[in-house]
Amino acid sequence: MQELTVNLSANAHEILKQLADGSGETMQTVLESAIETYRRQKFLETANESFRALQSNTEAWEEELAERQLWNQGLTNGLEED
Numbered sequence: 001m002q003e004l005t006v007n008l009s010a011n012a013h014e015i016l017k018q019l020a021d022g023s024g025e026t027m028q029t030v031l032e033s034a035i036e037t038y039r040r041q042k043f044l045e046t047a048n049e050s051f052r053a054l055q056s057n058t059e060a061w062e063e064e065l066a067e068r069q070l071w072n073q074g075l076t077n078g079l080e081e082d
Contacts, residue, residue, distance in 0.1 A: 016030060016031060
């Protein structure tokens with residue numbers, strides 16, 4: 001794996017070091033985990049924004065609900081109830 005240098009403030013470096021020391025992981029592992037968590041957070045924020053936009057469009061939202069209903073009907077297609 002190629003290694004690169006990242007500049008951190010002294011405060012960020014100290015926090016990273018404390019997190020690594022407290023978890024028993026390397027600073028690289030903690031930083032990679034933090035980056036992945038941030039990526040997922042941003043993904044969900046974008047998805048939530050898109051979902052809110054969809055809900056604010058009455059016509060599009062009604063189409064979405066109708067499509068969900070169709071999918072829900074197909075979930076039990078051919079299955080017997082217990």
